[in-house]
Amino acid sequence: MNVVSQVGTESKTSKENGIIMNEMSTSGASTAVVERPLGLETRGLHAWFGAHHVLSDINLQFPERSVTGLIGPSGCGKSTFLRMLNRMHEFIPSAAMAGEVLMNGSDIYAPEVDAAAMRLKVGMVFQKPNPFPAMTIKENVLAGIKLANLKVSNHDDIVEKCLSRAGLWKEVKDRLDASGGSLSGGQQQRLCIARSLAVEPTILLMDEPCSALDPGSTLRIEETIRELAEKITVVIVTHNMQQASRVSNYCAFFLSDGGPGVLVEADATRKMFTNPTDTRTADYVQGKFG
Amino acid sequence: MHVVYSLGDRIFRRVVTAGAVTSLLVLALIGLFLFARGVEIFRDMGPKFITGTNWTAGSGDGIIPAEFSIGPMLAGTIVTSLIALFFAVPLSIAGALYMEFFAPAKIKSTLVSMLDLAAAIPSLFFGLWGIQVFSSMGERWAALTSHYLGWFPLFNNELGIFGRSPFIAGLVLAAMIVPIITSVSREVYSRTPRELVDSCYALGGTRWGAIRAVVLPFGRSGVVGGAMLGLGRALGETVAVYLLLNLVFKYNFNILESEGGNIASLIATKFGEATPYELKALLAAGFVLFLLTLSVNMAATAVVQRTAKAQP
Incomplete structure (x- = not known):
């Protein structure tokens, strides 16, 4: 029931926003073509851990103000992919990458880019809720502002606004x-969302944000994600197919057959779930493997 | 509810309980021994034993009465240890942060093993190094400090002689306790949850920002614990101080002047040729040191527990 109604709402929203999804180009090239400003785009992205090639040639586009779900079985590299979108990948000592990640048309891996400043625009929410333990709720929300030395005067307004957007204020x-x-746990995760919003990112990356939460909290967070997507671009990794169908406008299916993970298919979520181009996508979303 | 333990469990439980009780018992017996031997001195000298500045074995025939008090040595113990902590703690924290967050993997592993080696160097060598190598450098530092900060009573030095001062002894003690504090600090910093540090980066924080916001608060109680371990070592240090300081029975809070001593080095100096009555005084001094280190450790435990509780 819920799934159907959510998908219904989503298609309505899509029409209102006037999004036209083109058919994905046929086999081989893994690119979802959309006519809508892009929040983020990857070109020929590869990732390695030491000699281990974990992601190969990922070309993916994230339309602005939408939710893109990254789906696929464990070990297909989707979390790695997510962490490459805000250069968190490079904190792992043996990690290497190739390719481009374009934000507003410029590569975030370009040598002149200040990674810390870039991350202000690309927030991240992690699998386990992780508020800073030594800080109060208010300090947690303001932590990013303090960390980045941003000069703002209306602290209380920011706290209220961010907690409201994260659905936690009341x-x-x-x-x-x-x-x-x-x-x-669920409140902590919404606090973490509020914390990421305080520095006003235009993109929010979420790495299985509900996998440690109960169903009630999960629904609250999914509502929050839908609301956030009216203003910012959300990329969410999820193992939960129902969640992907409830919450995302677009889906990208990653798969590894023992070698590096590849992007099998990316398209509008409805199409991915009802009429995918690749049989492997169909099998996965129907729960035949993974 | 009645819990039934198996035979193996019961035996195991007795063995570990016995271990725990034994260590407590040994501690209590040491304290008791020192007190029992020294109690006569406490009775004869009264509170003056702690505050007085005179240590005279007497002439034995009663013409010159014996008088024992450890005021300057107690003060010297605390002063040299505080100097050591003052220099060692920031250095250790910096070193631990470097190893954990900045050093390349190879350098890190080398440093870690070297640090463990350094922690095992007998203090005698620190004393010898202090005299033979460090003293001349330390004297120059002391002269500079006195030149620029001499208006402050702590750094006043009227004689212009800078060798064998509490300052130099404190610095050598600092070098001695840096390895243990660094080692403990690094250990707690390394346990900072990875996702908290990641969150800082994801919020646009720099490495320093992440360290300040997450790592330092997370490691605080552990660092305090490490510092107290170091302090315990510095308070009880015998040989290094014995080699480095002139034992002078005068309160000396001008840390750049060549006078000082601590309780442990007092005991080491006097023990060999002590009269039976003086021996009791030395054991009484030992009891005071025992209480001092015990209370430092208990204070440390309290601090660690309090800060640990503050973090859910």
Whole structure:
């Protein structure tokens, strides 16, 4: 029921926004072509850990103000891919990469790019809720501003705005000075979302943000994601097919057959779930493997 | 609810309980021994034993009365240890952060093993190194400090002689305790949850930002614990201080002047030729040192527990 209604809402939204998805180009080239400003785009992206080639030639486009779900079985490199979108990949000592990640048309891996400044524009929410333990709820929200030395005066407004956008304001507004760790798991994850929003990113990367949460919290976060996508571009890794169908406008299916992970297919979520081009996609979304 | 343990469990439980009780018992017995031997001195000297500045074995025939008090040595113990901590803690934190967050893998592993080696160097060598190698450099540092900061009583030096001062002894002690503090600090920093550090980076934080926001608060209690371990070593240090300081029974808070001593080096100096009554005084001094280190350790435990509780 829920799935159907959500997909329904989504298609309506799509029409309102006037998105036209073209058919994906046929086998081989893994590119989803869309007529809509791009929030982010990867070209010929490869990743290695030491000598181990984990991702091969990923070309993918993320339309602005939409949710793109990255799906695929474990070990297909989708989390690695996500971490390459904000250069978190490079913190792993043996990691290497090739290719381009274009944000507003310029490569975030270009030598002159300040990675820390770039990450202000590309927020990230992790699998396990991880509020800073030594900080209060309020301090957690403002942590990014403090970390990046941003000069802002209206701290209280930012806290309220971000917590509201993350759907947490009503629950915590009377205890902003309580420790972030005193919240429930789902609330902590929404706090982490609020924390990423405080530095006003235009892109938000989410690495299985609900996998450690109960179904109720998961639904709350999915609502939040839908609302966020009205303003920013969201990329979400998920193992949960229902979640992908509920929450995303577009889906990208990654797969590894023992070698490096490749992008099998990327398209509008509805098409991916009802009429995918590649039989492997069909098998995966129907739960035949993975 | 009644829990039934198997025979193996019961035996194991007794063995480990015995181990725990034994270490407590040994500690208590040492304290008791020192107190029992020294109690006569405490009775004879009263509080003056702690505050007085005179250590005289007496002439034995009663013409010159014996008088024992450890004020300057107690003060010297604390002063040299604080100097050591003052220099060692920032250095150790910096070293630990470098090894954990900046050093390339190869350098890191080399440093870690060298650090463990350094922690095992007998303090005698630190004392010898202090006298033979470090003293001349330390004297120059002391002269400079006195030249520029001499208006401050702590750094005043009227004689212009800078050797064998608490300052130099403190620096050598600092070198001695840096390895242990660094080692403990690095260990706790390395346990900072990876995802917290990642979150800082993802928020646009720099490495320093991540360290300040997450790593330092997370490691605080561990670093305090490491510093207290170091402090314990510095408080009880015997040989290095014995070699480096002139034992002078006078309160000396001008740390650049050539006077000082600590309780442990007092005991080492006097022990060999002590009269039976003086021996009791030395054991009484030992009891004071025992209490001092015990209270430092208990304070450290309290600090560690309190900061640990503050982090859910």
